[in-house]
Amino acid sequence: MTSMPLSVQSVWACSILSQxxxxxxxxxxxxxxxxxxxxxxxxxxxxQAGFMLVxxxxxxxxxxxxxxxxxxxxxxxxxxxxxxxxxxxxxxxxPYPGIWGLAWRALVAVSSLVVLILVWVSHARGIxxxxxxxxxxxxxxxxxxxxxxxALVRYYSIRVPSAFKMILAGFCLNSCVEVxxxxxxxxxxxxxxxxxxxxxxxxxxxxxxxxxxxxxxxxWKPFPVDDRQIASPSDSAYRRLSPxxxxxxxxxxEKLLRLxxxxxxxx
Amino acid sequence: MTYAFIALFGFAxxxxxxxxxxxxxxxxxxxxxxAVGLTEFSDRTHVTFFPQIKQALAVQDSVYLASLGMNxxxxxxxxxxxxxxxAYLDCLRNDFQRLWRLGRVISSMSPQVGTAQEFRRLQxxxxxxxxxxxxxxKLLFGFAPLTELGALSEVVSRxxxxxxxxxxxxxERAALSAKLASSLDGRGLDVS
Numbered sequence: 001m002t003s004m005p006l007s008v009q010s011v012w013a014c015s016i017l018s019q020x021x022x023x024x025x026x027x028x029x030x031x032x033x034x035x036x037x038x039x040x041x042x043x044x045x046x047x048q049a050g051f052m053l054v055x056x057x058x059x060x061x062x063x064x065x066x067x068x069x070x071x072x073x074x075x076x077x078x079x080x081x082x083x084x085x086x087x088x089x090x091x092x093x094x095p096y097p098g099i100w101g102l103a104w105r106a107l108v109a110v111s112s113l114v115v116l117i118l119v120w121v122s123h124a125r126g127i128x129x130x131x132x133x134x135x136x137x138x139x140x141x142x143x144x145x146x147x148x149x150x151a152l153v154r155y156y157s158i159r160v161p162s163a164f165k166m167i168l169a170g171f172c173l174n175s176c177v178e179v180x181x182x183x184x185x186x187x188x189x190x191x192x193x194x195x196x197x198x199x200x201x202x203x204x205x206x207x208x209x210x211x212x213x214x215x216x217x218x219x220w221k222p223f224p225v226d227d228r229q230i231a232s233p234s235d236s237a238y239r240r241l242s243p244x245x246x247x248x249x250x251x252x253x254e255k256l257l258r259l260x261x262x263x264x265x266x267x
Numbered sequence: 268m269t270y271a272f273i274a275l276f277g278f279a280x281x282x283x284x285x286x287x288x289x290x291x292x293x294x295x296x297x298x299x300x301x302a303v304g305l306t307e308f309s310d311r312t313h314v315t316f317f318p319q320i321k322q323a324l325a326v327q328d329s330v331y332l333a334s335l336g337m338n339x340x341x342x343x344x345x346x347x348x349x350x351x352x353x354a355y356l357d358c359l360r361n362d363f364q365r366l367w368r369l370g371r372v373i374s375s376m377s378p379q380v381g382t383a384q385e386f387r388r389l390q391x392x393x394x395x396x397x398x399x400x401x402x403x404x405k406l407l408f409g410f411a412p413l414t415e416l417g418a419l420s421e422v423v424s425r426x427x428x429x430x431x432x433x434x435x436x437x438x439e440r441a442a443l444s445a446k447l448a449s450s451l452d453g454r455g456l457d458v459s
Contacts, residue, residue: 122271143286150289153289169290173283176286179275184276
């Protein structure tokens, strides 16, 4: 049986409680059907906690196997996190298919760049460090990609429901804190993984509890009905707006054309 | 090793700052479904004043004044005309920014935003900013960069032409959809 400090156990219990509240809110407020992958992500996190509990309670599990299985469970939840985030971003940008097309390309480009940089700067020694650095690399890539997408959303002045914004902010905050803590702890305690394991677990879990608190606030109310629509032919505002802008652009154009013709003649 | 850690730490910290920046409420939200403050995109473009600016920056007047022995007046005229050219340059930038914002609104309204088009617009924006700064520096140092000023005006005009094409595309698509919807209605089909 792998021992766990009491402080880690307490924060872990808080984390599980927060996840349960978040899942309950998702189901009670009928938001689960709107964001099924996010709901699955929260449920997977709870499953992961249960799995870890079982591993802790089994006396025959060696620390090596415990670490490997823990990292495997973590990898699955991280994959679910990426899917849940894509779901939220997709919902945000669904009314704008063109911008969504641009966003996913930006996402791929930024992620590839970060992965390349991370491969270049990372020098892992031993399997523990490999897992550790993979985890940090994932969080860094994830946070960069989401922030790039949010920047694009801001650039195009797209209205994002505040609940979605809070969920994405929570994901990003958690990832950024993970990277900061991982890096700081690795620098401060470079004696080995075992030394800073407890501190890393506590800070990581506290950050996750903070993220869950943000999500609980976001999930407190049912999500509003998405009334965002791109301008359609039936949209009177668009029909009024489109020819008006077009007319003004044509006027600018004609003036410019006259100017160029004048310039050409004078030269 | 330490440099890599510092870089990683700095990058993560930068990401947190960026996160705060992207999440803060924008000063003014452009709503694609509303009338986007059309007064902002008024028809008063300053490109039309380019011939006057060209004339103001021409050396003939200064040379003439200097030939009459009015060097002080020639200098004053040059300085004042330079100020006017700088003001024109600022106005040109405002024209460009208005068109730029309009392009962004059109993009958010359009269901098909071409990636290549958007990159071209970014490229155009960078080129404009670079040229703007170059011309501004030249004017501040007393040169009269007429060719560059002309090129900058051309960038504004090219952008407006592109905007028109984009708007035409949108208009055509909207008209096509409306036509399709009305023909379906005419046959008594329920398309909902």
